[in-house]
Amino acid sequence: MKALILVGGFGTRLRPLTLSFPKPLVDFANKPMILHQIEALKEVGVTEVVLAINYRPEVMINFLKDFEDKLGITITCSQETEPLGTAGPLALAKDKLADGSGEPFFVLNSDVISEYPFAELIEFHKCHGGEATIMVTKVDEPSKYGVVVMEEATGRVERFVEKPKIFVGNKINAGIYLLNPSVLDRIELRPTSIEKEVFPQIAADQKLYAMVLPGFWMDVGQPRDYITGLRLYLDSLRKKSAARLATGAHVVGNVLVHESAKIGEGCLIGPDVAIGPGCVVEDGVRLSRCTVMRGVRIKKHACISNSIIGWHSTVGQWARIENMTILGEDVHVCDEVYSNGGVVLPHKEIKSSILKPEIVM
C-alpha cells in the first residue's frame, strides 16, 4: 500500500524551531514528528510513503535516506512548484499513488498526532465499500472548525459545514484519509481544497464515510498545541506501553527519557515531560510539562515548566523558565535568568530576564 503525507510549507507557526529544521523533522516525544506517522504506516504494510512538500527538499531528502534504510520502507518526495492546496498534491503524486493494484492509499496531514489506528481504518473502509473514508475526531467547540455531518449508524457522510453557527454535530476532519485510486480521477492538477471541493462531491455520490478516531488527536503545528499534544501522547503511552515511561522517586506522572540522557540527583521530573537524546539534566532540577530536545544541558537547580527547550541549548543554574518559553537551537540562558514566555531565535545568549512574552531575535 502507499501513503501520501501532506507536509506543505514553511512551518512558520512552529518558529523558532522550524528555523533550524523543516517542520516534519522537528522532534516530538524524542523523535522527528514525521517518524511517528511513517512507523505507524509501515506497521500496517505500507511500502512507500510520498511526502508532498514545497520547501527545502534537500534537507528532507538527506534525512529520509537515513530512515529508509533503518525502517525498510521507500520514502520519496513530491515537490510542488506552486502551492497546490490540500488536494492538488494528490494529483501531482498520482503516478506514485496509483500502482495498478487497486488498493486504497492513505493521506495524512503531517501536523496531526494520534494513535494512528490504521488497521481499524482499513477494516472499516473495506466493510462499507465506499470510495473514501475520512477519520473524524470529537471536539468541544465545533463552531471553530469544519464540521462533518454524518449518519450515526453507518458513518456515511451527508455534508460538511464550515464554522457552523448553530449546532450540527461535533465531529471534525482529523486529517487522516483512506482513499480508493478512483478519487484521483476527481482531482485536477491545480490548487484545490480536498475539504471544500473533492469530499463534498464524493459525499453527494454517497460514497464518503467517516470513522470516529479512537484515542487522542492533536494538531501540533504550533507551540501551545505541541505541549498539550505531548501530554495526550504520554497518556496514551501509559496505557499502551507503560514500560517505555520513566520511573523512580524523581518522577511524577508521565515522563519519557531517552536512554542516552542523564538525570542528576535530587531532581523532580514530570508530569508530561520528554527528555531527548544526549541531554544532561544536572542535580536539583525541576521539569514539568516541557520538552527538552537533543543535546540540551539543564544546569543545577533550574526550574522549567510549560516550555520547549531547543536542540543543544543550555539553561543556566537557578534559571526559571515558564509560560510557553520556546528556545530555538543553540540558545544559552545564563544563570539565574527568568523567562516568562520568551520566544528566542537560534544562536542567542539570554543574559537578562524576559519579564513578559516577547520574541528575542
Place this chain on the structure above:
Amino acid sequence: MKALILVGGFGTRLRPLTLSVPKPLVDFGNKPMILHQIEALKEVGVTEVVLAINYQPEVMLNFLKDFESKLGIKITCSQETEPLGTAGPLALARDKLVDGSGDPFFVLNSDVISEYPFAELIEFHRAHGGEATIMVTKVDEPSKYGVVVMEEGTGKVERFVEKPKAFVGNKINAGIYLLNPSVLDRIELKPTSIEKEVFPRIAADEALFAMVLPGFWMDIGQPRDYITGLRLYLDSLRKKAPARLASGAHVLGNVLVHETAVIGEGCLIGPDVAVGPGCVVEAGVRLSRCTVMRGARVKQHSCVSSSIIGWHSTVGKWARVENMTILGEDVHVCDEIYSNGGVVLPHKEIKSSILKPEIVM
C-alpha cells in the same frame, strides 16, 4: 598581497535578513556586502582573500566560487571550530597569510563600510616602517567605544582606552588593519582579542601606527546603521562616480537603481534609496531612505521610508511602510496595510496593520 576578512558568526543583529543568507552576502548598495571589500582589495593588488568564518561555510563557498571567476581573485575560507575572537582567526589562517614574500597583509572587519583607501594605507604603512597600521575614524561620542590615543604628528599609537570617562581623544578603531607577517608571531591559536591583547603589545614596542580614515565609515551590522550607512555610501558615490546614480524628474537626492529594475510613472524616489536587480516599482510609488532588494515588487501608490524590503517581497497598493520596517525574504504586505517598524521573518503575509514596532514571526 593577501587579506583576511573577519566574517564571524550568526549575524543575529541583522535578522531577519540573515535568516536567508549569511551576513556577508546580504546586499548593500545593490551588491553583497562583502563584495564591496573584495573589489577594493583586488584594486590594490590583493591576489587572495581569506574569509574567517564559523557558520554556514557551504552557502558562502558556493557563492564565492562565482565571485572568484568573475573577479579573478582567489577566495578561500578559514573555518573556526570554536570562536577565536578577533585575533585567533589570524593564527588559524597563518599559512595562507604568510607567503614568504614579506608583504604585509590586510585584515578587515566584514561589517565595516568605508571608501577603503587601501592604496593610501599601503603608502602610510611603508612610510612609517612600523609593524602594524590600524585605520581609525573620528566619532562624536568616543565614550561609547575603545579610543585610540595617538601622537598627532606621526600617528604612533600610545595606548588604547576602553570607553573612557574623561576625554582622551575621539578616534576609534575602524576595523581595517595592515599588518606585517611578524604580527602573526604574537598571536596564539586560542580565543584572543586583537584590540585588548595584541595591539597594546605592539604599541608598547612603539611599532603600531594609526591612520585617520578619510571619508565615511559605518558598521552596518544592524538595520538602523545599515540605513545610515546607505546614505553615507551614496553621498560618497555622488562625489566619486555620480554617473552611477539615477537622475530624472522622479529622482530626489542620491538614488541608486540597478539597470534591471523597472520604475513606473509618477514615482518619487529618494533621497538615499537603493533599488536592486529585477525590482519592479509600480506607478505612483514614493520611496525614501530605503533599500529594496533583488526581485521585490512595490505596488502602485505605496509609500516606503526608512525601511528595508527583503528579496522577492511585495509591498501592496497604497501600503505605508515606515520607521525601520524590515521585511525578510518573500514577505508580502497586502494592499492598504500600514507597518510602523514591523520586523517580519521570511515567508510571511501581512494582512493587518502593524501599529507599533514588533517582530512578526
